[in-house]
Amino acid sequence: MxxxxxxxxxxxxxxxxxxxxxxxxxxxxxxxxxxxxxxxxxxxxxxxxxxxxxxxxxxxxxxxxxxxxxxxxxxxxxxxxxxxxxxxxxxxxxxxxxxxxxxxxxxxxxxxxxxxxxxxxxGIPWWDEIAWIIRHSKVALIKFCDWNEAIDISTGTITLNIRTILKKIKQDKMRSMEDKIKELENICQSKMTDNARDTxxxxxxxxxxxxxxxxxxxxxxxxxxxxxxxxxxxxxxxxxxxxxxxxxxxxxxxxxxxxxxxxxxxxxxxxxxxxxxxxxxxxxxxxxxxxxxxxxxxxxxxxxxxxxxxxxxxxxxxxxxxxxx
Ligand SMILES: [Zn+2]
Missing domain, CATH: 3.20.20.370 (Glycoside hydrolase/deacetylase)
Structure with missing residues (x-):
């Protein structure tokens, strides 16, 4: 203040x-x-x-x-x-x-x-697809195989959590965005629906x-x-x-x-x-x-x-x- x-x-x-x-x-x-x-x-x-x-x-x-x-x-x-x-x-x-x-x-x-x-x-661009997957995640802790720490999406705001996860995903130059989205789908146990994909x-x-x-x-x-x-x-x-x-x-x-x-x-x-x-x-x-x-x-x-x-x-x-x- x-x-x-x-x-x-x-x-x-x-x-x-x-x-x-x-x-x-x-x-x-x-x-x-x-x-x-x-x-x-x-x-x-x-x-x-x-x-x-x-x-x-x-x-x-x-x-x-x-x-x-x-x-x-x-x-x-x-x-x-x-x-x-x-x-x-x-x-x-x-x-x-x-x-x-x-x-x-x-x-x-x-x-x-x-x-x-x-x-x-x-279609839906990668950052919007990633945000959708995170919003529909069935798990609270998100951790990619090469991350040291998990991000707990049950705390803080969804806006901030999405921003933090996107930032980390953007930094990884080694894998294609497609591969990273697949890994996120597996971690979150959520996959974008056809309905959302048609937006x-x-x-x-x-x-x-x-x-x-x-x-x-x-x-x-x-x-x-x-x-x-x-x-x-x-x-x-x-x-x-x-x-x-x-x-x-x-x-x-x-x-x-x-x-x-x-x-x-x-x-x-x-x-x-x-x-x-x-x-x-x-x-x-x-x-x-x-x-x-x-x-x-x-x-x-x-x-x-x-x-x-x-x-x-x-x-x-x-x-x-x-x-x-
Ligand atoms: Zn742009």
Whole structure:
């Protein structure tokens, strides 16, 4: 309580002195995390809060699109303002049904990074499947063969337990995600039902096309959403090149931007950055927290973003901005 009060006071004092730069905000899902049978951690905020966030960005920043950013980079312009750039990863259906109408209402541009396999062969992505299995676990203690300690899901919140288990699963580079899901099914004695598997979680091409034609920016988030640093160079290249080609084919646009799946420091390599550049993307976004204050070539393929999650209020959003400025 006292700590959060101090954080609030601190952010109010520092706020007027925020540096110029590009404040790139990253969302995943919009909606009520408590109503989802899948991963609650991918919900950034509710619909009501999202509308407040958009009003806040428009009141506080000069909101730009990825195309505006590319123009600023190409003109070698000095960043003399506080810009905001709104991005969404993964292409969940609520990006179209909830976020898009609000963005249109406020004439606010945003960028959507899609993993094309999610549109071509709709299904449930690995993190949502893992969350579903954990939610339906028949046992309380979850322990993979290579873990030192078990995680007790009968204590703490389900949101936190899912986050902890997903984090550990993501760290294991040795086995395929398929194998890890099989092991989890065995441990939890639960397997996703066909009914759950039929849920429409992602947008379809028609919806993405409608957004693209309404001046929303569409970028690539690979084919499969596999973590690039876990793949061979050849596999990485396929993910980077073929997803771009697929979006261009389906939407009739030039794809200029890329976002690394998962996106933390460990999720991509120097090779990944080079392959993205060689595939003729103009820029790429990471999920490393921070603001973009330097548009030089070195940074261009790993721009930082500010994570928006956990239903954050405007006051918490201000604290995130101040923390990473
Ligand atoms: Zn993603």
């Amino acid at each position: 006292f700590k959060s009060f101090i954080r609030k006071v601190h952010s109010n004092i520092v706020w007027p002195f925020l540096p110029n730069g590009i404040y790139c905000f990253n969302y995943h899902r919009i909606g009520d995390m408590n109503k989802s049978p899948f991963d609650p951690n991918v919900f950034s905020c509710t619909e009501e809060l999202f509308e407040k966030h958009i009003q806040f960005y428009n009141d506080t920043f000069c909101v730009i699109s990825v195309d505006d950013l590319i123009n600023i980079i190409n003109k070698n312009e000095f960043i003399h303002k506080k810009y905001a750039l709104i991005t969404f990863d993964d292409g969940y259906i609520d990006n179209y049904s909830i976020a898009f109408p609000i963005l249109k209402k406020y004439c606010t541009p945003a960028a959507f990074f899609i993993a094309t396999n999610h549109l071509d062969s709709p 429409k979680l992602f947008m379809d091409w028609e919806q993405v096309k409608e957004m693209s034609e309404s001046r929303m920016h569409i970028g690539s988030h690979t084919l499969s959403h596999n973590i690039l640093s876990h793949l061979s160079k050849k596999q990485q290249n396929e993910e980077i090149v073929l997803s771009k080609k697929r979006i261009e084919e389906k939407l009739g646009i030039k794809v200029t931007s890329f976002a690394y799946p998962v996106g933390g420091k460990a999720a991509f390599t120097e090779d990944s950055k080079l392959l993205v550049e060689q595939a003729n993307y103009e820029l790429a976004f990471s999920f490393i927290p921070g603001i973009i204050s330097n548009l030089n070539k070195k940074e261009r393929y790993q721009y930082k973003r500010l994570p928006v999650d956990n239903n954050c209020s405007i006051s918490q959003l201000r604290q995130i901005i101040v923390k990473h400025k």
